[in-house]
Amino acid sequence: MNDAERAAADLTRREFFVRGGLGLGSIALSQLLDADAAAQVAGPRPQIRNVIYLFMAGGPSQFELFEPKETLQKLDGQSAPASLTEGKRFAFIDGDRAKLMGTRRDFARHGESGAPVSELLPHTAKIVDKLCFLRGVRTDEINHGPAKLFMNTGSGRFGRPSMGSWVTYGIGSAAQELPGFVVLQSGSRGPRGGATLWGNGFLPTRYAGTPFRSGREPVLHLDNPPGVDRDDQRSFIDTVAALDHQRYAQVGDPEILSRIAAYEMAFRMQSSAPELIDLNREPKSVRRLYGVDGDEPSFARNCLLARRMVERGVRFVQLYHADWDHHGDPNNHLGGPLEARCQEVDRASAALVTDLERRGLLDETLVIWGGEFGRTPMSEVRLRIGRDHHIDAFTLWMAGGGVKPGFSWGKTDDIGYSAVEGEVHVHDLHATILHLLGIDHEKLTYRFQGRDFRLTDVHGRVVQEILARG
């Protein structure tokens, strides 16, 4: 399609809505897109409907969590082989002088799959048979901002649409009263890069991720103005609708009907969104499972919210949890700060998988857990001990529909520096996630500045080896 044809298609879509009485703008776009755009981007049969992406911002250390390396323990304190570090760029350490460092954490093999998980993640250890570990993930970007952009948009530079935007652009969302792509944040601060990580890039703005705020008003402006109660709001919306209908009678613009429907949807969201975030509606046992404590904003709370969102059809939920950077400064080393991060996310991450499974939602949901890169096998010595950014190989896990449970893909060399088999580049990861959603990553394109852009650019291979069904 060229731009003009695309614009025509957009209009036709909108008209289709209007005639179908669904003129709901972005939110019900899914209805039509499932039938329309989805047909054009369709790859295989969709295996999942939703994605929950637990983004560990900062880059957790695979060596302290998932990747014990005997040889690395033995070589502790020695220089890294020059053959590995030559010509490599590191964020902070000097590759020639840095010393290899084995982990100080205890590891055990867990479950029937025997996946190694360290003492830091006792809850994750209990569910390893539901997880699919990718041990040879590779990225191109060495610093946080670009690497986060790369993991989310497939490019280290600003301007490209994020994965959630691509997905909702491609196949819409089944959520009737919520945005199709929602972003949640926990920890001390937002991630480096900010809104560009869930931005729409050159896609229409309606595909941008909607940040859900903590507190009682998750979506902006759900609250009526002071002194306006629900009945007042009803009669306000009815009056606006009556006047808009009158204008429609005069000028016949179908866009007016879309606007009337958008106000109706907004009115419903005003009750559905607060209902969504009211976790007191969940049984105590469920809140305890996640570790939700009162109304305090937390990763646990966001995990439970994510489950409630996918239940309501939200297509793509992304959770950011800050401060996984471990360089060795007093506030970011491999001791207390790493332990604190693990404690903040471990129970809830495992609970999310368990809870989704119990409800039969895990089959249609993909949970992803990981950062923008991993950490070096070499130590970084500052006032305390840490590890530097590492892009050649790191670990993330997935769980849910379409991927093999209790499975591990990819193997790194003896010191965990690079993958020796089963390398999964970020582009491959994107291709695979789209594949699971029933999207052919080579067909999901958008024409911008004379070129058809893709999430995977000109790269990407579906990692067939991890798929439960081919």
Add this chain to the structure above:
Amino acid sequence: RVNTTGAVWLGATLGCAQCHTHKFDPITQTEYFQLFAFFNQTEDGGVSLGPTEPVVDERTAAQVAAYHAARDRAEEALALAEATAAIGFSTWLPSRYVASEGPELTLEPDGSLRCVAHNPQTSVYTLEGDAPRQLSTLRLEALPDLSLRGHGPGRSGNGNFVVSRVRLFVQDGGSADWREHGFHRAVASHEQANYPVQGALSAAKGTGWGIKPHYGTPHVAHFSLAAPLALPEGATLKVEIEQLYGANHVLGRFRLRFGREEVAPVVSSEWRDAWQARVAVEASRPRVPRTLVMKERATPRVTRLFRRGSFLDPGEVVIPGYPAAWSSLVPDAPRRNRLDLARWLVHPDHALVHRVTVNRIWQRFFGAGLVETENDFGLRGAVPTHPDLLEWLAGVWVRDGFSMKALHRRVVTSETYRRSSRIDPAHLERDPRNRSLARQARWRFEAEWIRDSALRVSGRLVAKLGGPPVQPPQPDGVFAFTQSRKRWVTSKGDNRYRRSLYTRIWRSATYPFATTFDAPVADVTCTRRARSNTPLQALALANDPMLIELADHFGDQLRARSGSDATRIGDGFTACASRAPDARELEILVGYLQSQRGAAGEDSEARAWRAVARVLFNLDAFLTRE
């Protein structure tokens, strides 16, 4: 810059050629980098804004001159006070001065050393130079400095430092070995509790000289040898200042002097006062506005093509030039610098630029251009719907001397522009996208227009031109999703009601009202905005306190007017929709006003009018250009 220039001026997708040449595309990668070469010669500040130049008028020129005079006087007085306090000592000027852990030490004209740029966690300063012939006491002056946080003298957040150890080595002419001469005792003008200067005599960890809580003012310490030392001619001296406390507790500015006599290290009140006077002068420094300027580099930079677009893989050298495909438009155009490029773009013969510009103006008036792909006039772009019209408009525009006003007038006085936007079902069937312009287009206002219209209609608009960005009200918590919590201090007074053009833009979290209404992100060029119609927009229009404030004010204005309900509502409607309401519209609004009045009383009257104003701000008729 090349890609943006392509999209905005040339209607060309130049970015396609950034990584490699495409077989069937007329623009090659070499040509892409020839355009890049024009831009590659400018002096850019990188992360800082620059280069800038001060904008000095007569009045500020006098203020600046007065400030300079006062500053020079204050610095002279300070230098005198410093010298007087150090009588008996002579300044030591090291010939070599380095800092471990990255920062640079610079030797200032007054003999002091400054640690600039990178702020290290810890550092060891090593200074070498000619030794004095006689030596008994080393005087370390920790000096405040206007450029340091808290005015120093240290570089920790509050201006503190910890000198962990001071060591002295001598190399006399005969031998290449350094011989250490340990200091015997140390005294200081002021010592922090638990951080006395004696701590700097030994290698013990965790000890040293600190100055809490007297930051931003000078301090002096004297380190004395057990006995005076006589040194031969040509001897070299090395002083090491270890600062190992961590967390940036290093000296930001200091000076070393040597003396033979032991004198108490005192910071005289004259010295302290002179420094305070210097600080006071700085506070009176006139604020001269600066403006960004385009500046060519003094020495040209060699531009190379980047293979596969990667700056890490530079290839052949290229010089500035214009793509061959367009070379016939303006033959023999000079191509020395960016000014030449600008002149090439606006040359009266550059027909492509004229078409692209006129087309974009047309897009602003009709919602879509005559060439719908306004940033792609190439083969893959859309074909013009009315090529003759486009050509004629471009031609007349050039003859008018590129007058935008004349162009606007020509378009808005045309019969086509003045057509009704009423949609005829038969037309809709035949031409759903109205490409043949049987009617005028209806479209929702852009984000900024909506707020600006509400400002205007409510009477709140402050039409002041120019000035720094402003912060109209925005919801709390916007920066919870960004790396650093930005400050958003809501502007007071006039600045609360300025046009949206002046609203501050943070890249990581743009003004939420604007984002909701499709304002683009600032990272990529946008020559046409999307126009969505979403429930989040409905929520913003209905409930955003920023708009409610304006609606309330509008309601109060209507209530205060004289005339019947119907008259006042009619006035309000006309202000919002640029037309009078019809009978049915009026009836609905009057009915709503009455229903909102409820119980009698002044309060309910105000409430009812505010409710009406809120309805008016949410009408399609208010939000839509027709």
